[in-house]
Each structure stands twice: as structure tokens, then as C-alpha cells.
Amino acid sequence: MKRHLLLTCLLGFAAFAHADEVKVAVAANFSAPMQKIAADFEKTTGHKAVISTGATGAFYAQIKNGAPFEVFLAADDETPAKLESEGLAVKGSRFTYAIGKLVLWSSKAGFVDPQGQVLKKGSFEKLALANPKTAPYGLAAVETLKKLGLAEATQAKLVQGETITQAYQFVASGNAELGFVALSLIWKDGAIASGSAWMVPTDLYSPIRQDAVLLSKGASQPAAQALLQYLRGDAARAVIKTYGYAF
Amino acid sequence: MPLFPDSQDWLAIWLTLKLATTVTLLLLLVSTPLAWWLANTQSRARNVVSALVAMPIVLPPTVIGFYLLLLMGPEGAVGRLTQALGIGLLPFTFAGLVVASTIYSLPFVVQPIQNAIEAIGPRPLEVAATLRASPWDAFWSVVVPFARPGFLTGAVLGFAHTVGEFGVVLMIGGNIPGSTRVVSVQIFDHVEALEYARAHWLAGGMVLFSFLVLLALYTLNPQARRK
Numbered sequence: 001m002k003r004h005l006l007l008t009c010l011l012g013f014a015a016f017a018h019a020d021e022v023k024v025a026v027a028a029n030f031s032a033p034m035q036k037i038a039a040d041f042e043k044t045t046g047h048k049a050v051i052s053t054g055a056t057g058a059f060y061a062q063i064k065n066g067a068p069f070e071v072f073l074a075a076d077d078e079t080p081a082k083l084e085s086e087g088l089a090v091k092g093s094r095f096t097y098a099i100g101k102l103v104l105w106s107s108k109a110g111f112v113d114p115q116g117q118v119l120k121k122g123s124f125e126k127l128a129l130a131n132p133k134t135a136p137y138g139l140a141a142v143e144t145l146k147k148l149g150l151a152e153a154t155q156a157k158l159v160q161g162e163t164i165t166q167a168y169q170f171v172a173s174g175n176a177e178l179g180f181v182a183l184s185l186i187w188k189d190g191a192i193a194s195g196s197a198w199m200v201p202t203d204l205y206s207p208i209r210q211d212a213v214l215l216s217k218g219a220s221q222p223a224a225q226a227l228l229q230y231l232r233g234d235a236a237r238a239v240i241k242t243y244g245y246a247f
Numbered sequence: 248m249p250l251f252p253d254s255q256d257w258l259a260i261w262l263t264l265k266l267a268t269t270v271t272l273l274l275l276l277v278s279t280p281l282a283w284w285l286a287n288t289q290s291r292a293r294n295v296v297s298a299l300v301a302m303p304i305v306l307p308p309t310v311i312g313f314y315l316l317l318l319m320g321p322e323g324a325v326g327r328l329t330q331a332l333g334i335g336l337l338p339f340t341f342a343g344l345v346v347a348s349t350i351y352s353l354p355f356v357v358q359p360i361q362n363a364i365e366a367i368g369p370r371p372l373e374v375a376a377t378l379r380a381s382p383w384d385a386f387w388s389v390v391v392p393f394a395r396p397g398f399l400t401g402a403v404l405g406f407a408h409t410v411g412e413f414g415v416v417l418m419i420g421g422n423i424p425g426s427t428r429v430v431s432v433q434i435f436d437h438v439e440a441l442e443y444a445r446a447h448w449l450a451g452g453m454v455l456f457s458f459l460v461l462l463a464l465y466t467l468n469p470q471a472r473r474k
Binding site for chain 1: 438
């Protein structure tokens, strides 16, 4: 009898410990704020968020093929909607956790003027951006160039990174003098960390909404729901803001 | 499912074949003297050079690509050199991919040729020398025919390995149609854009291509099997 009780207790603990963990797939551009949020989340709730970062399209393919993620923080709003319509995510659990901001950035100080006139002058060899076909920030960059009437003029100078972080790398290494990157990548403590930048006005591109969704695997997982709840809270939003996102 | 790959896909296929052909020819030129030296030298530098040549086998392509991006960039040693020579910067150009692929596929060409040359042994060349053949003559009439399977294996592997390259191109390519967007990158883009049907055409083609290349290699060149 005693042994039986012990076993029940152990099994109970095991089940509890398991329920305490939530597996989250996070878009690469949101990796840094998510690490911070996950640490705070664990302190506040005792639940542990296990983070995997990667490209949104790759996560989609993995989730469709049985990946064990319970929560998905995508880099766009289309992929979570698609997962929901395909029955792989919980209906009604979607919301925008962050809105990305686009900047024109150079690693050289003073190269980019505050009005972004440098684009019109064309005194640069290469202009980096993320792949517009696959990355929302890339699409936003192309929209901006079109609105400014510079799509044709810059066509031959464009170099594409597969992700926004790769576009950033092209500019940071100086291989491209200029590039459209996510503000979150160059923002530190309320200012641009290095180089020079033009904050692209938000009326030049459609909002880069990053949506989160509860995946079917996490439907009955209290920790997964708690994490989504926490993401909408003031504490998480304060962190998100310091990393250069709006919402 | 669309019936055929579109023009962008064909452009990527054409570019990939052009890259692999250029790189293979360049690799044969570079690898032959290198393999010859490695096979014959008594120098202490031999092991160091062998290790350097073999490094792309063990290094992740992202590491090679990342360091090439920095080296060939405006602040890098190679970048400064190419700029001083008036060539400009290599990243995001076809020439840049050729340089990167040559480094990346080097061991796959050097090693088979080196093994083949080592297998000849010193005797045939000594005989050639006693017949007063010049080293150049001996190379063409002894080394090349004897080591033919090694050259063939090296060329096929170098070509196939360049076709299969992804990580390095991703890091330094910039995805420019017709100059750096090769098939593997195009497949990645299709998958990322959830265009699975289009991805299948190219991805399935790559599977078939690799099989046929290796089958041809083993059929034409039975010695490759023992490697």
C-alpha cells in the first residue's frame, strides 16, 4: 500500500513536471526579446518555455509534419492563419504580439540621413533586403521602394538575404553599404546601437504584423495558454517595446 | 501541380550547371599540381597542407560562408586585395561563388587524384626518366593515363558537390537571379514560400541527378567503389 502511494506520488510529480514545460517555435527576428520574456515568465509562473528559433516557413513545414511545438510566434500573420484554417492551431487563439518596424540602415555613421534621401541619390553599390517572397520585412522593403518610385532605379543594386538577420549581416559586414532591416536588430536601450538609420514612415509599407497562435499540440496544455496570456500582459509588452517593436 | 518548372527555375538550373562546370575545370587545374605535390613531397608542411585541404569536409558550410563573407568584404584581407586590383568586391557575384565553391569542393577533387598518383608508385616515372622523357612528357604520358580514374572521380565529385552546395551560397550569394540564385537556393525559397509543388520539381530533379551522377561514376569507373 505504502509503495503504491509512493508510486502514485512520483507519477503525479512526473506528470506535473511535464505539464510545466511549453515548447515554443519563435521567428528568428524575435529571438532576443523572447529569451528575456521566457526568463521573466519562468520567474513569474514557474512554467518553463523551451525556445526553438528559426524561419517561419520552415516551422510551418515542421508543424505540418508533426513537430512537437505547442505555441508558435511567427514572423507574419499569414502562417498562423493558415495553420488555423488547416486545423493545426486552436481557433480563436491568434493575436498580434508585435508589429515590426522597418529601417534603412548603414553600418557607417552619417551615411544614412534622417530623411532617407541617400536612397534617391543612389550613391551606393549594394542595397540589402530580405527575400520579399518569403520574409515580411523584405516585402515591406519592396513596397517602400515602389512607393518612393525607386523600384526600377535600385533593381540592379539589390542583394537578398534569406532572412532579415542575413540582410542585417550583409550590411553589418560592409558588403552592402545600405540595407532595409528590422529596427529590432539595431535597437538597443531606446537608440540605434551603431551606424546610421532612417526610420521608414509606416505609411510606406503595410504593417508587419507578427502573430502568435496556440498549436493543436498545446490545446490542453495549461503552460502553453499561460505563456500566450503572459505575452499579452504589460510586463511582456514592456520588453517587446524596448526591442524596437510596436503592437 | 504546375506541369513544368518556370523560367526562374530554368535560370537557376542553367546558372548551377555553369557554376559547376567552371568550378570543376578550375578545380582540376588547381588540384592536379597540389595532389602531385602532396603525393610526392617529403616536406613537413605536407600534413599541414593536407589538413587545410580537407577542412571543408568537416567544417559546416555556414562557417566557410560566414568567414568568406568577412574575408571578401570591404574590411577583409581578400576584399582589400580585390578592390586594390580594381576587381571590386566578390560577395554577391558569380565570380565570388566560383571562388567559394572552389575552396568548398577542393578536397573532393584533390583526394581522389592524390590517391591515384600515390597508387602509381615511383617505378613508372623512373622508367620514363631512363627513357629520357622530360618531366612534362612523363606527366602526360605516364601520370595522366595511370591516374585517369582518380581524375574522373575527382571531376565528377567536384561537379556534383558544387551542384549540391547550399550553405556557402546562402551566406555570400545575395540571391540574385542569373548570377547567384542557384537551384538549391531556389528550392529553399519555394519551400519557405510554401510553394511545395514547385519545390518538388527541382528537389526531385536533384535527387535523380545525384543518383545518375553516382551511378555513372561507379559504372564507368569501377575503382571508385573501393574508395
